[in-house]
Amino acid sequence: GAVVSQHPSRVICxxxxxxKIECRSLDFQATTMFWYRQFPKQSLMLMATxxxxxxxxxxxxxxxxxxxxxxxxxxxxxxTVTSAHPEDSSFYICSASHGGGGISDTxxxxxxxxxxxx
Amino acid sequence: xxxxxxxxxxxxxPEGAIVSLNCxxxxxxxxxxxxxxxxxxxxxxLLMYTYSSGNKEDGRFTAQVDKSSKYISLFIRDxxxxxxxxxxxxxxxxxxGNLIFGKGTKLSVKP
Numbered sequence: 519g520a521v522v523s524q525h526p527s528r529v530i531c532x533x534x535x536x537x538k539i540e541c542r543s544l545d546f547q548a549t550t551m552f553w554y555r556q557f558p559k560q561s562l563m564l565m566a567t568x569x570x571x572x573x574x575x576x577x578x579x580x581x582x583x584x585x586x587x588x589x590x591x592x593x594x595x596x597x598t599v600t601s602a603h604p605e606d607s608s609f610y611i612c613s614a615s616h617g618g619g620g621i622s623d624t625x626x627x628x629x630x631x632x633x634x635x636x
Numbered sequence: 637x638x639x640x641x642x643x644x645x646x647x648x649x650p651e652g653a654i655v656s657l658n659c660x661x662x663x664x665x666x667x668x669x670x671x672x673x674x675x676x677x678x679x680x681x682l683l684m685y686t687y688s689s690g691n692k693e694d695g696r697f698t699a700q701v702d703k704s705s706k707y708i709s710l711f712i713r714d715x716x717x718x719x720x721x722x723x724x725x726x727x728x729x730x731x732x733g734n735l736i737f738g739k740g741t742k743l744s745v746k747p
Contacts (some may be wrong), residue, residue, distance in 0.1 A: 562724070564734050577729045
């Protein structure tokens with residue numbers, strides 16, 4: 519149980535284009551979904567937290583107009599990287615939790631999406 | 637000082653060895669401690685979840701939390717080549733509702 523999928527697993531795009539990444543909880547309803555970014559040899563850095571039906575909460579330093587998050591249902595959240603630039607190239611990972619994203623909730627991670635912006 | 641410190645390694649051990657992975661932290665409010673395993677180019681997989689101080693065992697894996705020292709450990713007994721991965725510690729608690737991750741320790745178990 520508690521399987522989270524991401525699509526696509528890898529994407530290469532040209533600078534200036536937009537890329538959408540999907541995150542789905544396959545066998546449970548995810549009240550809260552999280553989006554992380556991981557640079558090589560670095561830890562996961564939380565970008566934003568989203569609750570179904572409400573606006574995402576972005577971490578300090580993350581541009582909400584550049585990284586658009588939609589959590590339209592209890593099983594799907596999307597991250598759109600708008601006007602992507604080479605410095606946005608990274609490994610993007612989502613996670614989902616059953617509860618409200620509280621400090622005791624377990625997060626289940628997706629397999630990640632590797633974005634390369636040329 | 638970073639909130640969570642973890643030696644990135646790499647750590648290389650022979651098959652069958654006991655592996656000890658550690659993290660230290662500075663925020664005394666942390667109460668929930670997790671260990672994740674991440675294979676190359678994959679998402680993290682939850683291995684162990686502990687609350688407050690103490691030990692927790694699951695098969696070949698044992699997690700220890702020492703809140704007085706702000707130190708957590710993951711032990712892997714009878715290590716296998718399939719254990720080769722990056723191990724991330726993560727924690728949360730107090731006003732910090734989000735998970736704070738260590739950088740991860742890359743482990744290689746040689747046959």
